[in-house]
Amino acid sequence: MKVVWVLTRLGVKSFGKSEKIQDALTMSVEEINRGETEENPEIETEQEPEPEPEPEQEPNVAIKKLELSDDDDTSPRGVLEIPVLGTPDSDHSGSSSFSSSCVSPPQKPTVTPQLRESHSGSHWKSVIEALKKKSRRRFSTIPSLGSSYDVSKKNLKWKLARIRCAEEGIDYEGVSMPKPSWRNFDYAELSAATDNFSPENLIGKGGHAEVYKGCLSDGQVVAVKRITKKEKKDEDRISDFLSELGIIAHINHPNAARLLGFGIDGGLHLVLQFSPHGSLSSLLFGSSECLEWKIRFKVAAGVAEGLQYLHHKCHRRIIHRDIKASNILLTQDYDAQISDFGLAKWLPEKWAHHVVFPIEGTFGYLAPEYFMHGIVDEKTDVFAFGVLLLELITGRRAVDSSRQSLVIWAKPLLDTSSVKELADPRLEHAYDPGEMRRAMYTASVCIHHLPGMRPQMNRVVQLLKAEGGPLEQNQKSLSTASRSLLFNACDLEDYTCSNYLNDLNRHRQLVME
Numbered sequence: 001m002k003v004v005w006v007l008t009r010l011g012v013k014s015f016g017k018s019e020k021i022q023d024a025l026t027m028s029v030e031e032i033n034r035g036e037t038e039e040n041p042e043i044e045t046e047q048e049p050e051p052e053p054e055p056e057q058e059p060n061v062a063i064k065k066l067e068l069s070d071d072d073d074t075s076p077r078g079v080l081e082i083p084v085l086g087t088p089d090s091d092h093s094g095s096s097s098f099s100s101s102c103v104s105p106p107q108k109p110t111v112t113p114q115l116r117e118s119h120s121g122s123h124w125k126s127v128i129e130a131l132k133k134k135s136r137r138r139f140s141t142i143p144s145l146g147s148s149y150d151v152s153k154k155n156l157k158w159k160l161a162r163i164r165c166a167e168e169g170i171d172y173e174g175v176s177m178p179k180p181s182w183r184n185f186d187y188a189e190l191s192a193a194t195d196n197f198s199p200e201n202l203i204g205k206g207g208h209a210e211v212y213k214g215c216l217s218d219g220q221v222v223a224v225k226r227i228t229k230k231e232k233k234d235e236d237r238i239s240d241f242l243s244e245l246g247i248i249a250h251i252n253h254p255n256a257a258r259l260l261g262f263g264i265d266g267g268l269h270l271v272l273q274f275s276p277h278g279s280l281s282s283l284l285f286g287s288s289e290c291l292e293w294k295i296r297f298k299v300a301a302g303v304a305e306g307l308q309y310l311h312h313k314c315h316r317r318i319i320h321r322d323i324k325a326s327n328i329l330l331t332q333d334y335d336a337q338i339s340d341f342g343l344a345k346w347l348p349e350k351w352a353h354h355v356v357f358p359i360e361g362t363f364g365y366l367a368p369e370y371f372m373h374g375i376v377d378e379k380t381d382v383f384a385f386g387v388l389l390l391e392l393i394t395g396r397r398a399v400d401s402s403r404q405s406l407v408i409w410a411k412p413l414l415d416t417s418s419v420k421e422l423a424d425p426r427l428e429h430a431y432d433p434g435e436m437r438r439a440m441y442t443a444s445v446c447i448h449h450l451p452g453m454r455p456q457m458n459r460v461v462q463l464l465k466a467e468g469g470p471l472e473q474n475q476k477s478l479s480t481a482s483r484s485l486l487f488n489a490c491d492l493e494d495y496t497c498s499n500y501l502n503d504l505n506r507h508r509q510l511v512m513e
């Protein structure tokens with residue numbers, strides 16, 4: 001059973017539902033509105049003045065159980081509704097990831113021309129209306145962006161230029177890729193493909209969607225993801241759907257799930273390339289057969305490259321925010337594909353990071369600065385990737401059946417390089433010792449409690465591939481780089497590993513109670 005929780009800070013002004021800043025979709029609206037704005041890119045969006053910051057108070061946390069579904073009960077995906085006050089680290093400036101003001105404007109997935117062309121139906125019109133309404137509401141609640149992000153005419157022009165670029169094709173490693181050819185499926189087509197969404201074709205169920213295997217009339221096998229999110233209002237469901245669609249439609253990499261199209265009649269659907277081996281979670285934890293090390297290492301390298309693409313090579317920085325074994329799909333050749341972009345965020349170049357609430361993700365994979373302060377940047381995914389690596393190494397879940405955190409268990413063993421204790425006993429020592437050592441080292445740096453000490457995904461790829469010098473040398477250069485970051489993040493200097501483990505335990509208790 002999967003549990004979704006809402007945690008609310010008591011003693012802090014509680015935000016009304018309509019006031020909550022939710023992650024969404026203004027770029028969809030901007031795109032839709034672009035017909036109106038293109039001739040006049042000078043148009044400015046109305047914003048209300050920045051609200052007075054509330055005084056920081058002790059986070060007494062009340063927990064409310066929201067929804068139960070049939071998924072993995074050991075790793076509940078949590079929704080922590082914690083109003084984030086002020087702008088952490090806003091006093092600092094410079095290049096460190098903790099150095100600039102970080103209250104974030106709304107996220108902006110894109111609706112491209114294909115999508116605009118296809119929304120002639122009345123349902124789609126209501127989708128757009130809902131989005132416009134939502135966007136207006138969101139703009140009226142976003143705090144002003146401060147000096148680091150000025151919503152100026154110049155900025156808007158720059159954004160529009162970027163969007164246009166994205167629509168013209170995708171630039172990957174300097175090679176311009178053709179525009180992806182996804183399309184709009186009507187309900188009859190999806191229903192026929194999945195045998196009327198029959199239970200026999202149900203291949204996966206997450207907290208937010210049911211996924212069906214389908215066969216299109218041309219014989220192509222697909223996965224049809226039907227958004228459920230029963231606890232959400234239609235408007236919010238549509239926003240979340242467009243957000244996921246807007247991001248996945250821009251992604252084009254062998255290690256990321258491939259979108260074939262979408263459907264909006266009779267429900268909200270994403271049509272994806274089918275992954276014959278299902279999720280890493282089912283192979284690693286749900287099968288009596290031991291997943292061989294060669295495949296595990298290939299999966300680790302593939303996910304690392306997929307994240308490297310999202311963070312550094314995609315035309316916009318994308319933070320996935322929900323990297324976990326059930327969101328890694330495997331192709332026929334066991335190539336890893338990162339899937340489920342339901343929580344993913346664009347992160348504009350100018351922002352060091354982003355502060356979000358509610359804090360959503362899956363317990364066991366959440367970085368401390370994220371579950372404590374809502375701070376999101378690339379290092380959020382790096383931490384989750386480290387936990388995923390630990391799962392591959394140990395064969396243990398991020399949170400086991402007795403609700404123990406894998407990170408808490410593994411940290412002392414990683415510190416003492418206890419390969420024998422860490423390596424999955426089911427492997428029976430059948431692994432390449434060099435790969436295992438690199439995987440362990442990489443996991444240990446990725447799960448560091450201080451985000452500045454975690455490597456970027458570019459570096460992670462090198463570490464796994466044994467590029468860029470021996471591990472000890474990497475350790476030294478990482479430490480030097482991170483120390484300079486830490487000077488800019490004075491408030492984090494006192495945050496020790498034992499603070500972190502305590503916080504992690506406290507967080508675990510709150511989520512698991």
Ligand SMILES: Nc1ncnc2c1ncn2[C@@H]1O[C@H](COP(=O)(O)OP(=O)(O)OP(=O)(O)O)[C@@H](O)[C@H]1O
Pocket residue numbers: 077203204205206207208209210211223225257272273274275276278279322326327329339340342
């Ligand atoms: N393209 C695909 N091919 C094969 N199986 C898939 C595919 N997409 C999803 N699945 C299966 O469906 C499951 C749920 O999919 P997904 O993670 O996208 O749903 P979700 O509701 O967004 O999940 P979450 O609870 O993480 O939000 C996956 O774990 C996987 O087993």
